[in-house]
Amino acid sequence: MRFITALLTALLAATLVACSSSGPVARPSRIVYPELSAEQSSDIAFHALGLVGTPYRYGGNTPEGGFDCSGLIGYVYRARAGLVPPRTVAELGGFGTPVTAGELRTGDLVIFGSGRPFHAGIYVGEGRFVHAPSTGGEVRMDRLASTYWSRLAVDYRRP
Structure with missing residues (x-):
């Protein structure tokens, strides 16, 4: 019995020493995603268009349960x-690579808000994007040039 107690004490001491080590701490690195092909970008846009009409639901991330913008x-x-993008709009603001309005292609993200982003959608071409707008709404397609959206700061991201 003394042997087992001594062994457990030694293991506990070794564990505590290892946990309190002042050596380098591994930090998660930024995830690097492969660039999307033109085919994948088109597939993303078509799939998003197919979800138009799905009900909005805060925190939702399935067609059956509904979507919020980042869940969509x-x-x-x-x-x-x-690809598994970040779950929040704030994190989506740093996802992928920034592109200019002139470089925008289907499948890119449109991120609204200056400073801390508050809304996001998927660009589907010809100045339009698909998004899950708000409580009581449903996934829909809107124009970036519409009165409401054109007044907001917008960033474009290419995963």
């Missing part, structure tokens, strides 16, 4: 490109 983006990108 996550669902489409996982289904069509095998």
